[in-house]
Amino acid sequence: MVKSRRDFIKISALSSAGLFVGNQVVKAAASAADSEKQNSDYKLPSDLKRTPTYCEVCFWKCAGWVHKDEDGQIKKITGNDLDPNSNGRFCPRGTGGVGMYYDEDRLKYPLIRTEERGKQTFRRASWDEAFQYIADKMAKIKEEHGPEATALFTHGSGGKYFTNLMKGFGSANVAAPSYAQCRGPREVAFIATYGQGINSPENTDIRDTRCMVLIGSHIGENMHNGHVQEMSDAIDKGATIITVDPRFSTAASKSKYWLPIKPATDIALLLAWIHVIINEDLYDKKYIEQYAYGFDQLKAHVQNMTPEWAYGITTIKPDVIRKTAREMAKAAPATIVHPGRHVTWYGDDTQRLRAVAILNALLGSWGRRGGFYMPDKKSVPHAKLPPFPKPEFTWRDAMDGKYQLADLALANGMCDATIPTSAMSRSIKGWIVNGTNLIETLPDRRKTLAAIQNLDLMVVVDTMPMEITGWADVVLPECTYLERYDSIRDSQHREPTIALRMPAAQPKYESRSAWWMAKNLSRYMGLEQYFPFDTIEEELDHELKQMGTSLAEMQQVGVKKWKRAYDDIYFKDGEAVEFFTNTGKIELYSTSLAEGGFDPMPTYTAHPEPPQGYYRLIYGRAPMHTFTRTANNPNLTDLMSENAVWVNPKVAGEWGLKNGQEVYLQNQDSVVSSFPVKVRVTERIRWDSVYIVHGFGHANKKLSRAFGRGASDAELITNVMVDPIMGGTGMRGNFVTFRFTKGEEA
Amino acid sequence: MRYAMAVDSKKCVGCSDCVVACQTENNVPIGYARDWVREINHGIYPELHTELRSERCNHCDNAPCVRSCPTGASHYAEGGIVKVAEEKCIGCSACIISCPYDARYIHPKGYVDKCTFCDHRVKDGEDPACVAVCPTKCLYFGDLDDPNSEMSTLLRVRKYKTLIPEAGTDPQLYILV
Known part of the structure; x- marks a missing residue:
């Protein structure tokens, strides 16, 4: 067996790493202070009792207000009445967003993968060191494979800045799993x-x-x-x-x-x-x-x-x-x-x-x-950047001419393009992963891990130590949305609105915003021309002034609404x-x-059914959680700390399953869940299916509240039914059975 | 003045936003709650009925907690709101045992804590935090002594029930069905 280039590292290894890099810590702190002088993206106007934000706990991006208590600590978040996405009422995740800020398990410092006594581990690094490391590796990939051999996976507001960095570097491989996986x-x-x-x-x-x-x-x-x-x-x-x-x-x-x-x-x-x-x-x-x-x-x-x-x-x-x-x-x-x-x-x-x-x-x-x-929507006028280099190769070249009708990039396509095959002359060698836990997001984990083993560089930018973090070469701690400015929200609605996110507090630890990271990385990578502003405040103010408002006004109102340009909401x-x-x-x-050679009108095709003793694995959402990103949030785990597998009473009777009993799930490809999950016997599910809420069963020990709680549906999704038209990854064709122990069948 | 709350079970989706909004508004420590959500299921697949509802202190007109309190810490405040005077509470738990709704808990600081109908907000003309946040607007708060209030109107036009009426507590949390 070939030794893997990359072992999964539990970030907990860090506590010991901190001991033998003593002076590193001092250096990191000094460097961060320098950076603060150069970049003021978290400078706070002190006269605001409440600061505007738009939520980052899910993609709905509700606009609201962050309130502080008498001691200046973040106390609560409420909705902004002017915002059509929330109408002044946040959902439980948005209300519980404070937990993201206070979560003590957050990523705190930049980390670099290293080998100590034959064992891979992370060492704490300064921001300068991390940027230099990334820039050097990216330059090497560019020299050996071309700039196109890099890719950005992103989900969330900071993505725009890394996208500019990537495109400026010469790669058009930018995808959000919210497309082909959703x-x-x-x-x-x-x-x-x-x-x-x-x-x-x-x-x-x-x-x-x-x-x-x-x-x-x-x-x-x-x-x-x-x-x-x-x-x-x-x-x-x-x-x-x-x-x-x-x-x-x-x-x-x-x-x-x-x-x-x-x-x-x-x-x-x-x-x-x-x-x-x-x-x-x-x-x-x-x-x-x-x-x-x-x-x-x-x-x-x-x-x-x-x-x-x-x-x-x-x-x-x-x-x-x-x-x-x-x-x-x-x-x-x-x-x-x-x-x-x-x-x-x-x-x-x-x-x-x-x-x-x-x-x-x-x-x-x-x-x-x-x-x-x-x-209707009012698009934010971004500053004109110098033209991006034209890539000679994209992930699409690895798709053999398929999925032409996909109007956005496929995250799974970029993953495929990272695994070399004899048919492909080139493969992707470097990933930047921002705000998406690909291990739990992409189906067929074996493939994702195979792709990761082929990389020369993987940078993970996140607020929390997720499963993907353990496979990174460099981990960059992002501050939460409550500690940063971000691009203006300009989502569509009945009437066009924009919303501002600004920091309500200083970034905790050494975490920083995506804007700050991309801006600084651009200096190390010689791509400064794509980041023409010195601070994000200047950039936002420049954009907002062109829309007839300003950063100062938006800091007071949070949301600005325009009338529709035409009376055309309905025909x-x-x-x-x-x-x-x-x-x-x-x-x-x-x-x-x-x-395109597809059926011009839909037809019904029968899909495989669960074999005897197996049940179709259906997954979905709970109102108090988003994906895997909230599973450790102290406020939200207080509402729901683990998922349960819903089992019809008839099925429970056949298996002798009782409410609250723990079982392991095993799928059709013999993959067994890493952790047991509690049974919920309920009439609310069909007898041929079982149901679990997505986002649980975390394997990263550093998530102190989420580790080992419940089962991960993603882990059990190994059969992927790909949509021939646009490359989407169908994930409901997986069947599971019950095991009473991890080792032997029930 | 007679404050009351109504929960429209036809609209409640059980999201627990009321719970987390109460926690952040009232500094309720994580692991404790002044309000909660219940799911009640009936039937056999596919003939099913599920009722979801947000629950809290019923601010009873005839409150066993007030009667059982040996120090007078549990009391009726303006508008019939049942409150605990923290400084008088000795944490004896008599009220917790007497409450048929299990609406009270002992705060880590030693006193008994419970829903206050957010009277600090109500005095400023705002709704309690749970009512103000609810995405489905299934929670209503108001004055039953005012015949023109939304609360009074709702109880005239909608079918409703109260919880454990047989306990004789005259509860003021109404479940619209």
């Missing part, structure tokens, strides 16, 4: 249908809807703040909610109809609904005639896809399929068939989301009140609308998919 298929499907993606926050007009259909989307457990609020408003106003889920989710418990579907059969249900809406003449004829392309082909396509046909596949009774289709049509166009967010399930996800898009078109809900509004009756598709119409029949 919402990518949805974007591709809606672009194929309407010439426009959904983006974030989703343009679903839930506030005014009269009927909302949720397919596997569990609003209320996924705490997409504005949507949770609007669903509640819709419930108040008597809207009909239809939930399709093998699990009796919180949303299902609020629904008029719950369709406990057999997992992996959603496309059959969607096609049957389309069949009913067309054959019972329930579709919006005027809308379809004026805006849609390919209705006749669609009608012919679904003729055999009757509710009776779908019953045999989905286990949903034909009369329920008909009744729910009629409910949707009755409320149309104020009906939303919600596109969901995490949609990478079975590898035919783009086609499933196409069916969702088509159904919405038949109901005439796109561009209509209570359906989908047309979002007016009979208004001519041009869609950005090949035909200029809403494509029920997709010409772009046909050109």
